[in-house]
Each structure stands twice: as structure tokens, then as C-alpha cells.
Amino acid sequence: MFHKRSAVSLLSVRNTLRLRTTTTRPVLALRQTPYNITMPLRPLLTISNSILESLKKEEIFEDVLPQFTPKGLLQVSYGGNNEVALGNTLSVAETQSKPKVQFVLDAPTNSSEEGVNITEQDRFTLVLTDPDAPSRTDKKWSEYAHFIASDISLKNTADAGADFLAAEIDLGAQGKELLEYVGPAPPAGTGKHRYVFLLYKQAGVSPQAPKDRPNWGYGSPATGVLKWSEEYSLEPWAVNFFYAENKG
Template identity: 40%
Template sequence: MSVFAKAANGITAALQKEDIIGDLFPTRAISSTFVPEGSLLVDYTTPNTTVSLGNILPTETTQDVPTFFYKPFDTVDTSSLYTLVMTDPDAPSRTDKKYSEYCHYVVTDIKFSNANEGGKIVPGKDNVELHSYIGPGPPKGTGLHRYIFLLLKQDPNVKQFSDIKERFNWGYGIPGVGIERWANENNLTLITSNYFLAENK
């Protein structure tokens, strides 16, 4: 097995451990077929605060927008644009979905210039920030929340994204609804994911 195949398997296993794909995309037939195309590296400014596929991070160290870097396992399509999101499917808790999903961050029209290396994602530089970053704010006593970053490939035929009118339920007003519905509306394809856990004890 190649190094890249092992890395892809590691991401898949970590996502399956917390049922990330199943919860975010319950009606899409990708839960058992999704294969990540690269690694999404996420680093916060506080030292030793790196998102690592399900590690637990303090909420106080994750309030500022992190830095992002996408590293493809093979090559990245430099002719396409990409979208980066952060969503919380556990609002206000993992068993109560009335505010879920909560939209924490959306950046669209990301372009990579190096097919082999991927690149750093710099919000506001040659891309569009649809929703500015809001750090984790889990209610006290609601257990661990999954804060999930997703990188998705855009459809070149979609020139205008559907509006996200509100953070709660991604504006749809339906508990447990979010990125899947918005991705379907805009024909986005999931490329990779990373996530961390946080709580307010």
C-alpha cells in the first residue's frame, strides 16, 4: 500500500469513528464510497493548536481564524475552484439537533496554482468569504461538539451560490440540516475533511 493510500485510509477511519460523513451527508450515497483526495491541514495561532482528525482542543484557543493548507495525494485540478466550510452538527448537542447544523465559516472560489503541491488557503485573497469565521461556542454541559472542516470542489457551471441566510440550520430552519443541502443546491463535490472536538464543561 502506498503512503498516500495509507494517509487516505487514516482520514477515512477517523471520519468513520465519529460518523462525520454519515451525519453530514445522510441522504447522499457517499458514506461508504468517499475517498479523500488529500489532507486539509488546519493550524490555529495558539502554539500546539493543530486540528488532527478528532483531537480535543480548548475553545479559547480556537476563536481566531486558523491557517489552512491543502496537500493533494496525487494532483489537484488547478483549473477548478474550491469551497472551504466549517460546520457544527452538534448544536446545541449531539442528541439535540434543533440548531444543527451551525454554519461557522464559508469561503468560496479558492484556486490552487500548483497541481502537485496544492497550497495555502488565504481567506480574502483571490476568493470570496461568504460567512466570516466564528469560533466554537458550545453551550455549557452539552458534551463534545464536532467542528468539521470540509474542502469541496465547485461546479464550473454554477456561477452564483445559493444564499446562506442564517447560521442556525444553515438558514434552512430545519433541525439537522446544513452542508449537504447547500452542497446539493450548488453541485459541490467533497474532496477531503478534518475536524476537532471541543466542549464547555
């Protein structure tokens, strides 16, 4: 178990929850750490509640997937000050390249609590989906699948003695790319689109690519990652999202 709270992780979480994109989280030194990493399930209440409030307010739970309690923070950066921060707005031009991703599992230290266990064999899937295609009121292409990478392993890169797991996800080297990254391309005049990143834990079976990007290949409006994830028994672990718009 970890016994020392890290100010680096908490600062990063607070900045994200304030929707501030001016602070970049320091890159943590890579260390060889044992697997079978166990973290308590109980999140810091203020952080957990703030994430849930953002997801409810922007109707992510209503339009993309049912409500769940995130097990950590999914940090997504497009470089510079272009950090995805739970509903901030980024430009279309700034989000055309594949981002950098990190998963941070923060938890208080209490060895009596049930833990979240991550082993060397565990694999995860990362997706990016747009529930507002072609617009928030017209769902004929929704959801639109922008990116899928599966079979990702989470390796702890946090400093020794820290009480959190920090796993940098190298999308160029880790896992299997099922669907090539396609950046946001909202049609002109269709308002702001929500672009939602989701990290899932796999159930031992590798998911397969959907048949198409619009409607995730199902051919039904307002259908997407929820139906696809249920087919492969994927468990949602973390979420983050941003807005992008083409004003024309």
C-alpha cells in the same frame, strides 16, 4: 508529472493521522508553477484508510455527509500547537480566530493512472460546520454554519520536483467570504462538539450564502452543509475536524 517523493509531505500526513499537534509543517517556498496539474487518483492506502477510519468512527459520514474518498489532506492550524488533527480536542479560546489552511494532494507516481486535474479556472469552497448544535443528542440548531469562503483557487507552492501539490489558502486574501468566521461557542454542559472543515470543488457556479447560520437557514433540525452543497453541485475533496467543549 512529479517523480520525486517528498519526505516533508509524508511526515506531515503521518503526524496528523497520529493526532499529534506538536509538529508544525514547514512553510513551503512559493514557486511559479504551471496549471493543468495532474495527480494520480490512487491515494497511499494506509493514509487514505486511516482518514476514512477516523471519519467513520466519529460518525462524520453518518451525520454530516455521505462517505467519499478524500483527494488529499486538509491541514488547519490555529497557531502554535493548535493543529486540527482528525478528531483531536482544542479549546474554545484557542479557536476563535480564523485559522491558516493548506491543502496537500499526495499521490504515488504512476503515469498510467487516471489523474486528478486542477486548472487555473478551477475554484473551491471551504466551510466549517457544527453538527452538534446545541448538543450531539439535541439537533434543533444543527447544523450550525460557522464559516464559508468560496471561489478559492489552488496554487501549487510545493518545491519544484515534488510529487505532490501543496496549496496554502489565504483566507484573508483569497476567494469570497460568504459567511464571516465565527469561532466555536458550545453551550455549557452540552458535551464535546464536532467542528468539521470541508473543502469542495465548485461546478462552475459560485455558491450563495445560506439564509441563516442555524440549520444553514433551512429551518429543519439536522440539516446543513450536505443539502446546501447539493444545491450548487459541490464535490467534496477533503475534510478535517476537531472537538471543542464548554464544561461550564
